[in-house]
Amino acid sequence: MDEKTINANIGGNKLGSNDNYALILDTVRRFGPIGRADIAKFTNLSGPRVTPLVRDLIRAGFLKEDEFGASKGGRPPILLRLVPDALFAIGVDIGAAKLRAAVVDLEAKIVTKIVKATNASEGKKATLGRTMNTILEVIEKSKVKTDKIKGIGIGLSGIVDHREGVCLFWPNVEGWKNIPLKKIIGQELGIEAVIDDSARAMTLAESWCGLAKNVENFIFVNVGIGVGSGVFIHGELYRGSGGTAGELGHMTVDENGPRCNCGNFGCLETLVSGPAIARRTREALEQGVVSLIEELVEGDLNKITSEIVVAAAKRGDKLAFNIMEKTGEYLGIGVANAINLFNPDLVIIGAGVSKAGRLLLDPVKRVVKARALQVASEKVDVKISILGDDAGVLGAAILVLKNIFTAGVSYVGRKSIPF
Amino acid sequence: MDEKTINANIGGNKLGSNDNYALILDTVRRFGPIGRADIAKFTNLSGPRVTPLVRDLIRAGFLKEDEFGASKGGRPPILLRLVPDALFAIGVDIGAAKLRAAVVDLEAKIVTKIVKATNASEGKKATLGRTMNTILEVIEKSKVKTDKIKGIGIGLSGIVDHREGVCLFWPNVEGWKNIPLKKIIGQELGIEAVIDDSARAMTLAESWCGLAKNVENFIFVNVGIGVGSGVFIHGELYRGSGGTAGELGHMTVDENGPRCNCGNFGCLETLVSGPAIARRTREALEQGVVSLIEELVEGDLNKITSEIVVAAAKRGDKLAFNIMEKTGEYLGIGVANAINLFNPDLVIIGAGVSKAGRLLLDPVKRVVKARALQVASEKVDVKISILGDDAGVLGAAILVLKNIFTAGVSYVGRKSIPF
DNA sequence: CGAACTTTATTCAAAATGTTAAAGAAGTTA
DNA sequence: TAACTTCTTTAACATTTTGAATAAAGTTCG
Known part of the structure; x- marks a missing residue:
């Protein structure tokens, strides 16, 4: 050449x-x-x-x-x-609450970052517009020339057709169905866009900048409003045949558990997500268990959030502690099952629950040790992410950057079939 | 060249x-x-x-x-x-009951086959000797020249260190601990040997000669005395970091279920394996449920086997039918969870339960439809293997043959790290 | 200190691997 | 039969890789 x-x-x-x-x-x-x-x-x-x-x-x-x-x-x-400033990518994380955008350099370092409220309740059109403006704003603020920006990566916590660049469904906001985000952004901003599930983007971030750097096989689980996850196999994000692989959140953990909005019963998500923690706490309080939490929400049980439960547990509240422990045990079952199937080197629990820390991590580790096959569990590490709130934007940008570092279709090892 | x-x-x-x-x-x-x-x-x-x-x-x-x-x-x-007779491989399947050996050609067709009783109770040394002799016998019978035999593949339903070629543990027979099978066979017979878990070997057989030919991602589950399984990802057998990936059998399905000999409680294996089916049937009969099975075993509940339960179900026995249906439902939960994690094109249920047929398959399919994420489950097929009893030896031979068809370490896409 | 040894990086020629354009081979289509 | 397809090969050329030899810049040790 x-x-x-x-x-x-x-x-x-x-x-x-x-x-x-x-x-x-x-x-x-x-x-x-x-x-x-x-x-x-x-x-x-x-x-x-x-x-x-x-x-x-x-x-x-x-x-x-x-x-x-x-x-x-x-x-x-x-x-x-x-050379860090050889090329840049934009990472966008459209969360239920926060909208984040960042300019990220070739070394996957954040150059400029903007965080706003998503204001998703304003509707699809407003949120889309807000997103576009935020992208333009962050580019402007970074002073990076447009021709050095290789693309825009977008992560959102919905169901996404990564290949087509379409958001099939975003549970948090009405109206987000079958939105061809890739096409829209490409047309509006003239920069190529890549869309993916935010948990998968975070998985990518872990593999580049987090605890999983240079780890061949690992699993990432993020507990938040839902349970997002991603699976990294042989040094690559594994997507499966239809692009929906790695859905730990909808594993059946309790056959007769609560109904999940995926239609199934007893999914991990119905037991360990933020709302699930709140619900389980509320149920316990309604049955008359005494707890500090009642004070913290001033008697209004609808005000209970997982953050409040965690805060109470840290202040020594017995109920809160038990709830968090049981949460960890449920999560542990899901993680142990995933370990048996994937035999990874590492499991990373995402930043969503990092505030809970060992409150959650300890029971997870205990259950993994008890339930996963010994040969697999004795070598696996279970850790909490160190990337914090940046994981989403970083991962989204890496969706773009990784193409620079990935060989194209090569003769050797070609797997897909041309007809 | x-x-x-x-x-x-x-x-x-x-x-x-x-x-x-x-x-x-x-x-x-x-x-x-x-x-x-x-x-x-x-x-x-x-x-x-x-x-x-x-x-x-x-x-x-x-x-x-x-x-x-x-x-x-x-x-x-x-x-x-x-050219089918360009090269050959020996496949050996050391099962709890049967010992099988076959000479397999380059097209993965069985040329000559020998089936014997394993007589595992005679002890490790006897079984090893019997295996060696059977290998020599099948080579002799096939009239294939030794220099055309590329290697010996051995599958057994135990825990195996594939890389080192050591059988770490074989639950069925005493004394099978840390046996360097690869080395022993290499020394005794002068032919290179490869060892693996038999379910993984069967998975390979499915991908070469079975329903999964040319399928990129699929899961294989064989229900027998235990529950063996294998996972095929991106056209390759996935082994995970420690070589124990794909263990569907020890997924926790019922948190409070029976104790498994892996130490965990409520593993899939404790609910759907042959012995588990027998146990659950016995428990029901002991509680006074009326059934044809009592006749079939002449009142001796210890004589109950999964084969008898299947036979009774086929003759219209209500209890037997319910037991098989519940078995299928448990299996369905395990399969649905695996589908959510792997998003495969296909799930194959191994020949071990092929006699049960739709008795088992129907509830599995029903539960998969109900419990797996729609995007993943609507595209997945769940089928029963068509390879019959040959899957084991075929797969074992393919462990050897596949090296002929696999590119060596290439520059592009190299993933492992040399230090 | 200086000679001997290591490790890193480069040069150059030969070998191998691969591509494109063009032509030949062997059918189908009309 | 002529024109068109598809499959295969030829020939000329370009790229990629290796191996041997050499240079560069340290460390080690008598």
């Missing part, structure tokens, strides 16, 4: 026809700063081949030489890094 | 350094008989490149030209096929 072609592709959609460009970039992203010799080891490319490929990538503006690394008894390596 | 190298590799372990040889062989295996033009389409290789690669493979004895295919309005394709 000649220099002209590469330079023409900066800011474009393609890195070049050679998949090894992407492979090298991905190696630098994951293990950088890193020298050429190590790149050769990681990628299985020969040493001499790395030199010209890296030279191309430096000329193209994606890589730069940095300081020298430590010698291992010989010539020290010249460390290579990504 | 020159002719000499290729020919030197017939019967050896490597096809050559070019991954596209394996890619083409795999394409012919999956879609053959097939012409060169279609091979080009499937593999994404260019037409002219296919010609010399196929020529090499023909010279090497792996492929042959066959009849002409139907014209699509132009020159008809020269169809290519695998």
Whole structure:
């Protein structure tokens, strides 16, 4: 590939026809700063081949030489890094409450961020408009040139057809059915967009910047208003045949449990989600259990939220503690089942419940140890995410960025069938 | 690659350094008989490149030209096929009751088969010796030359370290702990061996010769003395990080259910396995339910087996029918949960319960429809295997054969890390 | 200190792998 | 029979990769 072609592709959609460009970039992203010799080891490319490929990538503006690394008894390596401002992506997280947008650089660092209320109750059209404006605002604020923005990634906690870029259904707001978000944004803003479920986007963020960096197989579960989740297999987000894989939230945990809005009974979501925690607390109080919570909501049981239960538990309230423990146990059953099926290295519990911390994590771990197969459970870690509220926007942006680091269709290992 | 190298590799372990040889062989295996033009389409290789690669493979004895295919309005394709007797593999299925061994050709057809009683009660040493002898016997009987036998694949329904080739634990027989089967067989017979869980081997058989041929993502569940299962993802057997992925049998289905010998309570296995069916039937009879089964076992409730329950159900016995229906419902919960997590194209119920047929399948399907997420369940098929008792040996042999059709470590898409 | 050794990076030629354009082969269609 | 398709191969050329040799820049140790 000649220099002209590469330079023409900066800011474009393609890195070049050679998949090894992407492979090298991905190696630098994951293990950088890193020298050429190590790149050769990681990628299985020969040493001499790395030199010209890296030279191309430096000329193209994606890589730069940095300081020298430590010698291992010989010539020290010249460390290579990504050039953070080579390209950018926009990440948007449309949550039930908050609308977040961020400009994210090639190193997956947030450059500029805006957080607003979603005001979803204003209706579909208003929310869409608000989203567009926020995107424009964050681009403006970041001072990044439009031609360096590779795309817009959007995560929302609904059912999404990722391939077509359509939001099939967003439970939180009326009117969000079959909305071709990708097309709308492409037309309005002239930038390509990618849509996905926000939990899946967060899973991606964990694998790039979180506890799961360089972990081959892991599971991510986020407990919030619903239970979102994502599954990472062989270093990639697993979507399944129809694009809906990894739905931990709708696993049947109690055959005779409460009805879920998916139609099933006793889904994990009906037992551990924020509203489920509130409901279970309310039921206990209605049966006459004494608790600090009554004070906290001034007697109005409809005011109970999971946050209040967590706060009460931390202040030593017995009922609240029990509710959270039982919540953890339910979640533990779901996680243990998933561990038996996926045998991952790691399970990450998302930031939605990070305030609960060990209150939730301890019973989860206990149940996993008791219920998952020993060979699988003794090697798995269960941890709480460290990405905080940024996971959503980061992941959404990574939906875009990851294409830069992913080889195109290659001869070897091709799996899909052309007819 | 020159002719000499290729020919030197017939019967050896490597096809050559070019991954596209394996890619083409795999394409012919999956879609053959097939012409060169279609091979080009499937593999994404260019037409002219296919010609010399196929020529090499023909010279090497792996492929042959066959009849002409139907014209699509132009020159008809020269169809290519695998040469069945280019190479062979031995498949061995060490079951609790039966010991099976077969010589299987490159097309995964059984050439010669031997079935014996396992006589596991005679102890580890005897069983091992019996296995060795049976392998030698089946090779002898098949008249296949030893140098054409690429390896021995062994499936057993225990816990297996596939990578090391060690049987960690076989619940059915005492003394089977930490047995380095791969090493033992390699030393005794001088042929390389591969060991795996028999349900995983069966999963492989389904993907090559069964209902799951050319299906990207599917789940296999075999209900027998235990519940074995395997998961196929992106066209490959998924093993997870520790090699124990896909354990559907130990999913918690009833939080307060019976104790399982894995230590957990209410595993799927404790509710739907053959012994579980017998136990549940016995419990019902002990509580005074009237049933044909009592006659069938001549009043001795310890004689109840799942086969008898199925037989009674087929003769219209109400209790037996209800037991089988409830069994199907439990299995359905497990399958529905797995569908939500994996979003497969297909679920195959193994031959172990094929005699029960729709007695089991109907409730499974009903529960899947009710409990799995609609987007996932409306596209999934649930079927009973058509491979019968051969699934085990076939799959075991395919553990060996599949290496012929799998590209080696390639630059592009390399995932593992060399340090 | 300096010679010997390591490790990293590059150069260059040869080998292999792959592509495109064009032509030949063998049918169908009208 | 002529025109058109589709399949396969040829030939010229471009790309990708490797291997051997070399240079660069340290560490190690007598």
